[in-house]
Structures are given as structure tokens and as C-alpha cells.
Amino acid sequence: MKAVTKLLAAVLSGFTSLAAAHKPSDSYLTVRVDGAAVSGHWDIALRDLDSVLDLDRDRDGRIAWGEVRMRAVEIDAYAMSHLKLDVGAGPCSMSASDLLIDHHSDGAYAVLTFAGRCPQAVGTLTVDYSLLFDIDAQHRGLLKLENASATPDEASVVTAVFPSDRRRQAFASGGTSAWSQLGSFIGDGIGHIAAGFDHILFLVALLLPAALGRRGRTWFAVPGLSVALWNVAKTVTAFTVAHSITLSLATLHVVQLPSRLTESMIALSVLVTAIDNLVPILPPKRWVVAFLFGLMHGFGFASVLVDLNLPRSSLALSLFGFNVGVEMGQLVLVALLVPLAYLAREKRFYKFAVLDGGSLLIAIVALGWLVERSLNLKLMPF
Amino acid sequence: MPLEGRCLGNFMKIGRSIPVSAAVLGVLLASTAAAAPFRPANDADILEQLPSRGGGNTDRVARAMQAMLVRDPRDLDVALRLAQLFVDRARSESDPRQLGRAQATLAPWWDENAPPIPVLLLRATIRQSSHQFDPARADLEQIIARDSGNAQAWLTLATVQQVTGDLDDARRRCERVAALATASIGTLCMASVDGVSGRAAAAYAAVNALPSHAGMLSSEARVQTWATTLEAELAERLARPLDAERAYRASLAVDPTDAYTIAAYADFLLDAGRASDVVALIPLDTPVDGLLLRRAQADRALGSADAARSARDLTDRFAALRERGDRVHLREEARFTLEILDKPQAALELALENWSVQKEPLDARIALECALAAREPHAVDDIVRWVERTRLEGVHLHALVDRVRAP
Secondary structure, eight states, X not given: OHHHHHHHHHHHHHHOOOXXXXXXXXXXXXXXXXXXXXXXXXXXXXXXXXXXXXXXXTOSSEEEHHXXXXXXXXXXXXXXXXXXXXXXXXXXXXXXXXXXXXXXXXXXXXXXXXXXEOSSOOSEEEEEEOSSTTTOTTOEEEEEEEETTOOTTSOOEEEEEEOTTOOEEEEEXXXXXXXXXXXXXXXXXXXXXXHOHHHHHHHHHHHGGGGXXXXXXXXXXXSXXXXXXXXXXXXXXXXXXXXXXXXXXXXXXXXXXXXXXXXXXXXXXXXXXXXXXXSOOSOSOHHHHHHHHHHHXXXXXXXXXXXXOOXXXXXXXXXXXXXXXHHHXXXXXXXXXXXXXXXXXXXXXXXXXXXXXXXXXXXXXXXHHHHHHHHTOOOOOO | OOSOOOOEEETTTGGGSOHHHHHHHHXXXXXXXXXXXXXXXXXXXXXXXXXXXXXXXXXXXXXXXXXXXXXXXXXXHHHHHHHHHHHHHHHHTTOTHHHHHHHHHTHHHHTOSSOOHXXXXXXXXXXXXXXXXXXXXHHHHHHHHHOTTOHHHHHHHHHHHHHTTOHHHHHHHHHHHXXXXXXXXXXXXXXXHHTTTTXXXXXXXXXXXXXXXXXSOGGXXXXXXXXXXXXXXXXXXXTOHHHHHHHHXXXXXXXXXXXXXXXXXXXXXXXXXXXXXHHHHSOTTOSOHHHHHHHHHHHHHHXXXXXXHHHHHHHHHHHHHHHHTOOSOHHHHHHHHHHTSOOHHHHHHHHHHHHTTOOOHHHHHHHHHHXXXXXXXXXXXXHHHHHHHHTOOOHHHHHHHHHHHOO
């Protein structure tokens, strides 16, 4: 009997290709930006609110105004906890002020009016939208972003759609134009390095032995700072040149690789570099290693930039800005790591605890990534 | 990637971007300009009617299962039952919102390449309903590779292939269904394919020869609806209007809410010039876009006072769909653009885009109608060849083909 019932589900889902009923769930979000002030209204279907907050308390299959009005505080709290606006300097604080009703083509909507302030005047506004995705994977947020301070030759309204797989989107507003845009791309680059544990671990694995030289299987401390710095400069430059090449090629759509492949290769590069610190398996010249693997990491960086849907006109600018940001992030890491590596290079614990121990840890993490990414599993917490 | 995908828009550049976005923006502005939020006068004012769910028992079950999943979202058994409940609801209420619910319920497994077979089956069903036919087909083929005795997968695959015009393969899938499932399911699968490939008479005889539909178990009401509606469509294709009408009515007697049957019957009535019967069949406030479209056509044909309202409601609904970026309702949108908006050129583009995705008789028909109205008969040369090759039957369709081919 169970088999028959299951069969029916399939029959019918196919049978009714006229699933063209009313549309899936959407919310309509309007945000007005004026300096550091933000305000707006947010239309959310009563049917959707009912499914999370159980509005129909008397269970008569209908939602009355009283059932909405009495729950206004909960509705506001629920909605506002699923919307975050950020201007880079920190989140904007917002609160809902009024609750009205409106009709859209597919039914009645609660209209939340809200207002708030951002820590500084809005340059790049990041909108983090997470309403309803946990219960409805096909829900979409439809944003209309109005810029009150736009000059007449600038368009003052931008629209965007937030599906469940693109919850966070950033919008550069007018004002300081290209410079502020460049700034935001640099910020994206830094952010990507800072949040990209795989790139960081690769650099760490590369740089741990920066103040050491290698004879056969044994490491020895380099005689002076200049040798150590020269090592670092060669390695970092090679990495930078290599990933800039592939980042540009991929962003300009000259070469494209499937992300599963590049992500797996990046994990492999971290693994191999860390193992090489323990047992030499790679070419002795570190800058060669940095260059070859840097090519792979460039494809990884590009996947972020491609997702940004850049306008063609600002492609060169964004590519440049993003790269500068990545370099700046790298330099910070170098500035933190290399002095310590240099000062501690002659200590026994550096060789055993930091170089060997650290490389082993990195290798284990990288192996986890490699398995996860190549087999498309979810194992790692980051 | 550690970072979520981000998208950078640009306040300044957007105004100079392509005209399409300007049009979208225009629609958006227009639709919000018409909106006027208000504060209802009385607490007792009814704002929204929720779908009725016979006694609310399944509602309680659904809420209990949701509570269990909050504690353990990876409880596969509960997730499958809840997702199935949402998929059933999507169908019985004609509500795509429920498909998003089902998908969210399966979120822990949704992005896996090889999830458990029951998850694959539901994922294929949900994807197919969103017209993602290729991913749906891949899921179904994976099931068959892992479990060749899965009748449900074979049947759904046959359906997907029929919708996308892969008729020879669909027929082969139906042969497997016949071997694995009950005789009547196998017969119906085969008759659906035969009915669109030059064997409508044989298919009609086969469906008629099934044990009396009324004698089927009451729990198989859905199969009964499927059989009877198919019988009606085949009779219509064979130019037997009396038999068709009788079967449509019999099917609606079993399930008066089945949107597919109502739509097919309404089309039959519109072709027969019986617009007032369509008005009686479909209420003006139907939530189903496909039905409102038929109602709007009927209102227009009658010159009724409701024509303006149904046309405006439909305009709003298609605008709302475009805003969210959906391309699922192209067939209906093409027909709406042709019949209600009188824009044959735009309708033809939509109909051809639709034809590249799905190839059912209605898809061919709307494309031919648009091409004739737009005076671009050569735009549908491929479709005419398709009709000839598949030997698709139907009086109206062949009249259209003849007009398209006429010099």
C-alpha cells in the first residue's frame, strides 16, 4: 500500500505540469538611505508569518486584523532579526515603528515600517537578508534600495533579488564614486584573505621555514635578516604574480575551471606544502612552489569576484582593487609571522613545536578539506 | 568558499545599464506605486484566507514533525515524511510555496551529489515542478542506476521525458513501469506517450479498456482522476467532443479541485465557443494563475464587466513573477501576452523560449498561434516539423499547422 501511495506522489507531480499556481513566497523590502540615516518598509506575506508565528490562534483558517495587531511586537522582532545592514564601520541599528496591511497580487501582506542609523554615512551598504530561508528554500527577498542623496544624473534606485543562496549582497552608493568603489573592492580583497583559512594556512606553511635554510633533510637557521627577508620577498612575490595572472584570466572569462577542482587543488597545495616542511618532497626553491600553487589560488580568489556580478565598465578597477586588498592582507600576515620566525629560528622548540608541529596540524586540516571538497561532503566546521 | 557569494550593485551605473533593467524597474515602480498600505478598521476584519486542510489533522502532524526537526534537523525519517507532506500539499493546493518548504526540510541533504534515494526522488519531483528538467532527470537516472527496481523513478522519468519531448525514451521508461508497477499505472504511462505520438486512437482504447474507473479503490482517487482526464484529452484529440465532455465531467466529479483537469476542460470549452461555461467553472478570485488566465479569456470573449479586473489581476501576477526572476510560467505568459495584452510579437518570443524548455501539445499550439498573429510563420518551422515527425494529433493543432504552412 505504501508503495502505491508513493507512486501516486510521483504520478501527480508529473501529471500537473500546471503547477503554475500563484507564485512562491517573496517579501518586498524597500530601504531608503540618506547620509547615515536609513528607513524603509518591508512587506511580508501574512501566510508566511502565520507559518512561523502561528498567527491564526483561533484556528478558523482565516487571519483577522486583531490576530495580527496583537502580535505586532513579535512580528517586528522576528522580521528585524532577519535583516542586517552594514556600512563597513559596523551594523546599522534599526527598529520597527508601525505595522500596516497591504494587498499584493497573491494575498495580504504585513507592512513593517522601520528606521535607524548607521555608524557612518552609507558608502557601501551590505545587506544581509535571511528571512524565511530556514523554512522555505524558494523564498526570495526583493529589495528596492533608494539613495536620497543621489545627484540628478545618478540613478537613485537599485533593485536586487535575494535567493537563499545569495543572502548577502553589497551595494556601492554614489558620492565619492570610483574612489569609494576602489576602497570597497580593496576591503573585499582583505576580507577574503582574512576569512579564507585555506589561503592563510598555505601562506603560513610557506613562511614557517622563512628564516631557515635546508640541507638535505635538516633545517638550519639562516645567518642574517637580509637572507630571511630575501627569501620572504621572493616567495611572496612569486605567489602574488601567479595568483594575479589566474585571477585576471578567470575574471575576464578567458580560462574557467570548475570550482570543485580548484578548491580541491587549493586544499592539496596546502597539504603538500605542509608535508614538505616535514619531509622534502617539493622543489627546493620555495618561490617556485609558491608560483605554481599560486596559480591555483588565483582561481579560488576569482570565484569570489565572479560571484560579485561586476559591471564591465568597472571590471579593471575592481580587479585591481581586489588584488591590492589581497596583497595588503598578505603583507599583514607576513609582518606578523616573519619577525617571530626570524627571532625564534635558532630555538629548538621552533623547529620541533612550531615548524614540525604546526606543519603537521596544517597537513591534517588540509587533508580534511581535500576529502571534503573532492568528494563534496561536509566535514569541516570552516 | 568561506565567504558567501556577494553581489555588488551600483547606484550610479544602473541607470545607464541595459533597457531590460529599466523595464523591470518600471514594472517594480508601477506595482509599488499602486500599493497603498492601510490600517484595518476592526480587529474582526478578515485579511487572509488560509488554505483549508480538512479538519487540520495534517496541520497538527506537520507541526509535530517540524518540532522534531528543530531538535534534530538530520532525522532523515521525519524529514522525508514532512517533505512528502509538503509536496502533496503543493499539489492539492496548487501552491508552489509548499515546494520551497519541502526543499528547506531536505536542506541537510539537498546539495549532496548522492543523497539517500528517497531524498533524490523528492528532489527530482521538486526540481521538475520548478521546470529544472535536466537536474531532475539526472537525479532520476541516478536512482535507476542505484536501484533499477524503483518503479516510481521510472515513472517520473517517463513523465519528465514526455514533457521535454523525448518521446521514444519516455516510451521505453513506460515499458519498465509496466513491468514494475500495477497494470493500470503501466497502461496510463504508455497511453500518455502514445496519445502525443500518433497513436491516440489506440491509447484511447487502452484507457477505456481499464477496469471501470469508478471501480478503482477510493484511495486511488488520484489515479482515477489521471485516467479519466487522460481519456478526455484523448477523446478531444480524436475529435469526439461528446466523449471528451463526458470524461471531463466524470473526472471533476471525482476531484472537483484538480487544477489540471479544470484547465484542460476550460480550454475545451473555449475552443467550443462556450465562454459562459468557463465563467461558471472558474471563479474570478481563483488563486491559480493558469485558471485565472482561462477565466480572463472567457471574460474577454463575453465582453463582460469582469474582463478588466481579471486582466489587471493577471498583469499584476505576471509582473510579480518577473520581479522574482521566475521563468517557470512561460507558456501561460505567452498566452496571456497574446490573448489579453494583444502583443503577438512579444508573445511569440515567450512561446519560443518556452518551446526550448517543454514540448507538450499546448506548447506547440501557443507557439503556432503566436507566429500566425505576429505574421512570422517561419519562426515556427521547427515546431511544424516536430508535429509532423511525432505525428501529434488534434483538430485545432492541424488547422494551425495548415495556416502556418499556407503561402
